[in-house]
Amino acid sequence: MEFSIYPGLYGCIPEEFCQYKEASIAILPIPYDGxxxxxxxxxxxxxxxLDASANMELYDIETDSEVFKRGIVTIDPVSCPDDPEAMVDVVCDRARSILNDGKFIVGIGGEHxxxxxxxxxxxxxFxxxxxxxxxAHSDTRNEYEGSRYNHACVMSRIAEICPYVQAGIRSMDSSELERLNRDRTFFAHEILxxxxxxxxxxxxxxxxVYISIDLDVFDPSIMPSTGTPEPGGLDWYTLIKLIELVVREKDVVGMDVTELLPNPANRSPDFMAAKLVYRVLSMIFTKKKES
Structure with a gap:
């Protein structure tokens, strides 16, 4: 599939490292909030x-690396239909083409x-x-507000595709208890x-492993810009350490970051989200280089 390269490039990376054919990593913006x-x-x-990422410094201290030199291309945003199930189909088609081209995909939401x-x-x-x-949320309702593709049902739909593990959970409905697997669900209080x-x-x-990060996993004191903030969340280094250990032992094949709800009066969370993407990519591709 031919992709348009989005002018709002992630990280303001030099043009030579933003060419689709050579890039190892593809950023796919998915602006959906239906x-x-x-x-x-x-x-x-x-x-x-993307706007906040322009202010990042591109050397990662902890991995002693510059992952942008592996090539990071920002694809044109997905044109999302209003219907959530139709949106999922469109996203799947775009993601499939990117993965079939051998790219590591980073989905940027948008809701979960x-x-x-x-x-x-x-x-x-894979x-x-x-x-x-x-x-922060289990997201395992089978249906919510008349839809099986509501953001509160995400993991129930993913469970129909492959197994999953949850970490940082601290809010759920009693109706979700019947789908709770304590061998695969790790609450925020247990981690903290x-x-x-x-x-x-x-x-x-x-x-x-595919890593999916809903930004409300963080405590709202450091990540207030989400649609459903919950107290008692993880801090930056707790999350990074968990991801680092997973990256070390497993093969991370894709990721997404979702639920950023920007506040024009406070751009710090936007930058934090952009930095999170870069930090995780730095860990993943440092491992790939070593192996």
């Missing part, structure tokens, strides 16, 4: 993240429903796939109280 049930505006998240399409495409491409979901859950997370994951 099923949000509280604060709306996550469709503005991809542009806010966008993850279903990318995961579906990744499961077609055998033995599982999803590692970082989130020093419980050694890392080996359990690694054990529950397959070798090929």
């Amino acid at each position: 099923t949000s049930t509280w604060m709306k505006g996550s469709n503005l998240g991809p542009q806010a993240l 429903t966008i993850s279903i399409g990318s995961v579906r495409a990744a499961a077609e491409r 055998s033995d796939l599982s999803v590692l979901q970082f989130d 109280n020093g419980s050694n859950v890392t080996h359990k997370i690694l054990k529950a994951l397959t070798q090929n």
Whole structure:
């Protein structure tokens, strides 16, 4: 498939490292906010993240690397239909083409429903796939507000594709208890109280892993710009350490970052989201270089 290269390039990376054919990494903006049930505006998240990324310094201290030199191309945003199931199909088609071209895909939402399409495409491409979901909410309702593709149902739809592991959870409905798997669900209080859950997370994951990060996994004191903030979330280094250990032991084959709801009066969360993408990519591609 031929892709248009989006002028709002992630990271203001030099042009020589933004060519689709040579790039190892493809950023796919997915500006969809069709099923949000509280604060709306996550469709503005991809542009806010891209705008903020222009202010990043591109050397990563902790990995002693410059991952942008592997090539990071920003694709034209997905034109999302209003219907969430139709949106998932469109995202899947775009993600499938990117993955078939051998790129590492980074989906930028948009609400969390966008993850279903990318995961579906990744499961077609990679055998033995599982999803590692970082989130404040379980998102395992079978249906919500008349739709099976509501943002509150994301992991129920992903479960129909491949296994998943949840980390950072601290809010759920009692109706979700029947789908709760305690071998695969790790609550925020368990992680923050020093419980050694890392080996359990690694054990529950397959070798090929897709990482899905809903930004409300963070505590709202550092990430207030989400549609459904929850107190008691993870801090930056707790999340990074968990991801680092997963990257070390597993093969991360794709990722997304969702639910950024930008606030014009506070751009810091936009930058944090952009930096998170770069930090995770730096870890993943440092491992690829070493191996």
